Structures are given as C-alpha cells and as structure tokens.
Amino acid sequence: MSAILQILFDALSLGSLYALGALGIALIFGVMRLVNFAHGDVIAFSIFALLWPSVDVVARVGAGNLPWFLLIPFVLAVGAGLSVLAELTVFRRFRNASPATMMIASFALGFVIRYFLLMLYSSRPKSISLLPALSQPVEILGARIPLLQVITILATVAILFGLTSFLRRTRFGLEMRAAAENFTMARMLGVRANRVIMGAFALSGALAAAIGLILGSQTGTADIQMGANVMLMAFIATVIGGLGSLPGAVIAGFLLGAASVVMQVTLPIDARPFRDAFVYGAVIAILIVRPQGLLSGRGTKERV
Amino acid sequence: MSLLALSDVTIRYGRLTAVRNVALTLAEGEVLFITGPNGAGKSSLLRAIAGVTPPAGGRIDFADHDITGRAPEDIARLGLSMVPEGRDVFASLTIEENLMVGAGMHVKESNWRARVTNALEEVYETFPILRDRRHAQAGLLSGGQQQMLVIGRALMTNPRLVAIDEPSLGLAPNITDQVYERLIALQGQRKLTLLIVEQSSTRAMMVGGRMILMRGGEVLIDGDARAMGQSEAMQAAYFGYGEH
Numbered sequence: 001m002s003a004i005l006q007i008l009f010d011a012l013s014l015g016s017l018y019a020l021g022a023l024g025i026a027l028i029f030g031v032m033r034l035v036n037f038a039h040g041d042v043i044a045f046s047i048f049a050l051l052w053p054s055v056d057v058v059a060r061v062g063a064g065n066l067p068w069f070l071l072i073p074f075v076l077a078v079g080a081g082l083s084v085l086a087e088l089t090v091f092r093r094f095r096n097a098s099p100a101t102m103m104i105a106s107f108a109l110g111f112v113i114r115y116f117l118l119m120l121y122s123s124r125p126k127s128i129s130l131l132p133a134l135s136q137p138v139e140i141l142g143a144r145i146p147l148l149q150v151i152t153i154l155a156t157v158a159i160l161f162g163l164t165s166f167l168r169r170t171r172f173g174l175e176m177r178a179a180a181e182n183f184t185m186a187r188m189l190g191v192r193a194n195r196v197i198m199g200a201f202a203l204s205g206a207l208a209a210a211i212g213l214i215l216g217s218q219t220g221t222a223d224i225q226m227g228a229n230v231m232l233m234a235f236i237a238t239v240i241g242g243l244g245s246l247p248g249a250v251i252a253g254f255l256l257g258a259a260s261v262v263m264q265v266t267l268p269i270d271a272r273p274f275r276d277a278f279v280y281g282a283v284i285a286i287l288i289v290r291p292q293g294l295l296s297g298r299g300t301k302e303r304v
Numbered sequence: 305m306s307l308l309a310l311s312d313v314t315i316r317y318g319r320l321t322a323v324r325n326v327a328l329t330l331a332e333g334e335v336l337f338i339t340g341p342n343g344a345g346k347s348s349l350l351r352a353i354a355g356v357t358p359p360a361g362g363r364i365d366f367a368d369h370d371i372t373g374r375a376p377e378d379i380a381r382l383g384l385s386m387v388p389e390g391r392d393v394f395a396s397l398t399i400e401e402n403l404m405v406g407a408g409m410h411v412k413e414s415n416w417r418a419r420v421t422n423a424l425e426e427v428y429e430t431f432p433i434l435r436d437r438r439h440a441q442a443g444l445l446s447g448g449q450q451q452m453l454v455i456g457r458a459l460m461t462n463p464r465l466v467a468i469d470e471p472s473l474g475l476a477p478n479i480t481d482q483v484y485e486r487l488i489a490l491q492g493q494r495k496l497t498l499l500i501v502e503q504s505s506t507r508a509m510m511v512g513g514r515m516i517l518m519r520g521g522e523v524l525i526d527g528d529a530r531a532m533g534q535s536e537a538m539q540a541a542y543f544g545y546g547e548h
Contacts, residue, residue: 189406
C-alpha cells in the first residue's frame with residue numbers, strides 16, 4: 001500500500017512539472033504558433049537570478065535569502081519579465097514569419113540566455129539550498145513522502161485552478177482564448193494583438209519560473225542545463241496533447257510523468273536504463289494512432 | 305461626408321494583382337453590395353478595408369481617419385466590424401463568450417460587465433435562438449445559427465459599418481432569407497452602414513440598395529441594384545460575352 005502511494009506521489013509530482021512546462025509552451029503556441037524552445041532556459045535563468053554572478057563553486061546567494069513570501073513572487077516576476085523581454089526584443093519581429101523561422105529564432109534565443117548564464121556563473125552546477133524546510137518527509141497513510149512533493153502537487157493544482165478561472169472568468173482570459181482559436185478574427189473584433197501576446201508570454205514565463213523553483217528546491221542545485229529535460233518532455237506533452245490545446249497539454253504532461261515513474265518501477269532491472277526509450281516508444285505509438293494529439297487544439301468544425 | 309472612401313486601391317499577393325486601382329465611397333447609412341464572379345477581388349477588397357491584408361497602393365479612409373495599413377484591431381476600434389467569409393466563430397467558446405469577445409472595447413474594466421449585459425440583451429432580442437443556446441459551444445451550431453452568431457457578434461462592437469463577406473455561403477435559401485430579413489431590419493433600427501459581398505447579384509436586386517460589380521480586380525459598374533438587373537453590361541460581366 002505505502003509503495004503504491006509512493007509511486008502515485010512520484011508520478012503526480014513529476015507529472016506536475018511536465019504539465020506546468022507543457023502549459024507554458026501551449027499558451028504561447030496558442031496565440032502565435034510559436035514553439036518556444038527558449039522556455040527551458042527561462043527556467044534556469046529564474047533560479048540563477050537568485051544568485052550573485054560568480055564563477056565560484058559555492059553559490060553566492062543574493063535574492064535567494066529572501067523569505068519565501070518574497071522569494072516566490074520575485075522568481076515568478078523574473079521569469080515573466082524575461083519572457084516579456086524576449087517577446088519585445090525578438091519574437092515581435094518575427095510575428096509574420098513562418099512557424100519554422102520562429103522556432104529557429106527561439107533556439108537562438110535559448111542559446112543566448114544559456115551563454116549569458118555561462119559567462120556570469122560558469123558551467124559548474126552550484127549547490128543552493130532553496131526553501132530547505134521543504135525537504136522534510138511527511139507521513140501519509142504509512143508512506144514517507146517528501147513535503148516538497150506534496151507541495152509541488154498542491155501548487156500545480158492551485159496554478160491549474162487559478163489559470164482556468166482566469167481564462168474563463170476574466171475579459172483578458174476570454175480575449176486570450178479567442179485569440180488562440182482565431183487570431184485574425186479576434187483582432188477584427190478589436191482584441192489587441194500585442195496585449196494578448198505579451199500576456200501569454202508573461203504567464204508562460206511565470207510558469208517556467210515556478211518549475212525552476214520546484215527543480216531548484218528538489219535537486220538543491222542551480223545548473224544552466226536544468227531546464228532542458230523538462231523542456232523536452234513538456235514539448236512532447238504539448239504535441240501529444242494536441243498543439244495549442246491547454247487541457248490536452250496538462251493531461252499529456254501528467255500521462256508522461258506517470259509513464260516515466262511506472263516504467264521505472266515495473267520494467268525489468270536490465271531494461272531500466274532504457275526507460276526513456278520506452279517512454280518515447282509509447283509517445284510514437286500514441287502519435288501513430290492519433291496524429292492530431294489527444295485533444296485537437298482547434299475547436300470542432302462547424303456542423304453543416 | 306462619406307463614412308468609407310477608397311481611392312486608387314491596389315492589392316497584390318506576391319506577383320498576382322487581386323485588385324487594381326479601385327475607388328469607392330460609401331455614405332453613412334447606405335447599403336452597398338459588392339458582387340461579381342469568383343476571383344473578382346471582392347473578398348480581397350474587404351480584407352484590405354478591415355486591415356487584414358494591407359493594400360499595395362492607394363488610400364483607405366474610414367470615419368475621418370486614414371486607415372491604410374493600420375492594424376485590424378485599430379480599425380475595429382474606429383467602428384468597422386468585419387464578418388469574414390466562412391463564419392469564423394470561435395468554435396470552442398460558448399455562444400455567449402463569442403458575443404462577449406468584441407463587446408465594449410472602449411469601456412473600462414469596471415463598467416465592462418454592465419455594458420456587456422446590455423449589448424447581449426439587444427442581440428438576444430434580435431436573434432432569440434442565440435439566447436436559447438447561449439451556453440452551447442459555437443462549433444455545434446448549424447450554419448444558419450452560426451451566421452446569426454457572427455452578425456450578432458459584429459453588433460456587439462457597436463459598429464458604424466458592418467462589412468459581411470458572403471452571408472449566404474453554404475446556407476439554404478430560406479435560411480438566407482431569414483438572415484437578410486434581420487440584417488435589413490437591423491440596418492433600419494441602428495442606422496447601420498452595410499457593405500455586403502455576394503457572388504450572385506440576385507440577392508442585391510431583391511434587397512435593393514446600391515451595387516457595384518467587380519471583375520478581374522476592377523469595378524465595372526456602380527449603380528442602383530434593382531435598375532442594374534436589366535442591364536446588358538451585367539450579363540456581359542458575368543458571362544464574358546462582348547457587345548452584340
């Protein structure tokens with residue numbers, strides 16, 4: 001029983017990370033057909049912003065010493081700010097470019113962010129202790145679960161709930177959903193393109209920062225590569241979920257997390273090092289059966 | 305003073321010229337049909353007016369503003385509401401949400417709800433079917449209902465001019481009749497200016513108003529729709545035979 005509970009929490013917390021990542025990618029894809037590969041580097045940047053620039057092995061903690069109620073808004077604002085800056089300086093110029101051109105631009109931007117961090121902080125992972133209280137285990141029905149896992153899951157649920165009600169209940173959310181479905185039509189109804197796109201970038205950046213916080217607390221290190229794995233899985237999740245579909249991205253994120261964790265436990269020992277190959281194999285199988293993704297991003301076509 | 309004025313407008317897609325040196329004026333309260341065969345440049349002209357495809361040359365003025373090359377949202381905010389071909393409903397949004405997207409864009413956040421409620425009420429009065437299904441997904445509506453929805457949505461922006469591209473496309477004739485009946489009634493009530501693109505001139509002759517006939521990217525004839533029905537130039541424009 002406690003083993004199953006353990007697996008469940010592992011799956012949910014890993015799935016949470018992937019779901020948050022996928023959501024950040026899907027939000028931007030929805031409004032401008034851009035797959036933002038710089039997303040993973042925004043994750044890393046948000047954490048490095050807590051440290052003073054130094055090439056020492058030991059991190060020189062700056063804003064990271066803030067109490068949690070200041071630390072969390074600070075990190076989220078850094079992620080949102082960087083993302084909006086990327087929109088203003090880079091992506092705005094590619095607004096009418098083909099999706100392939102925008103994607104390549106996002107790769108380039110990702111490299112710029114990564115090498116900027118490399119220059120200031122060197123490539124060595126730095127050990128940091130973020131929110132150390134969270135590494136205590138808690139006991140739930142006989143299973144010892146790290147408090148951080150519980151908080152990750154709860155925070156993700158809260159974020160999903162908050163985002164859903166933002167998109168459903170506010171005027172800005174309504175404009176974003178309309179723009180995601182048909183941008184030109186939304187503009188012809190007076191919806192301001194720049195405002196909606198900037199909003200999507202800000203939300204996406206804040207989501208990236210949230211992932212950074214969780215990863216940083218989990219691993220206790222700041223590493224310029226730290227966002228890469230989540231970014232890859234999140235991108236795959238948005239594809240399986242149906243590019244542009246927010247619920248699809250979230251569901252697929254959780255599915256991927258669950259698949260990884262379950263395979264880690266159930267695969268024969270000899271096959272475990274190849275877990276990712278099995279996960280990607282499952283992804284291929286899903287895409288063969290449903291090439292448009294689990295939930296198609298575009299709404300259902302008109303009934304004639 | 306005209307509400308909409310085009311002078312010398314040329315539209316190109318790459319090397320293809322879709323519209324050539326078109327001049328056109330539309331007075332406040334007028335009903336204008338733009339008709340012509342496939343590929344005449346009617347939709348291109350509408351897209352240029354709405355700011356979706358900026359013209360390669362010429363000038364477009366709307367409500368005392370030069371709107372040439374302006375963004376679609378800026379043009380919409382001046383009071384030009386466009387209903388594009390193919391009824392672009394936001395399929396995954398509900399009917400009410402569709403209507404709300406363009407509502408009260410000049411209104412401050414705090415007054416928005418009240419403004420929306422009033423505007424919704426007016427649209428529901430015109431199209432009761434939309435009220436009955438207001439929480440249904442727009443993608444599930446029939447073609448005729450979607451056409452009413454996009455017209456209703458255009459009205460939510462409180463426009464001075466509504467430009468509609470092929471409202472009869474894919475609709476049964478009796479449904480088209482209903483759509484036009486409402487449209488003309490609305491035009492009278494709200495003193496709207498209407499710019500309607502239709503491939504067939506029959507509808508224009510039934511409804512009345514002014515009509516221009518386009519072919520090959522140029523305006524061939526401009527005049528009263530009913531009077532034009534009999535003219536031979538009309539026949540020639542559609543079927544391409546020369547003078548007898």
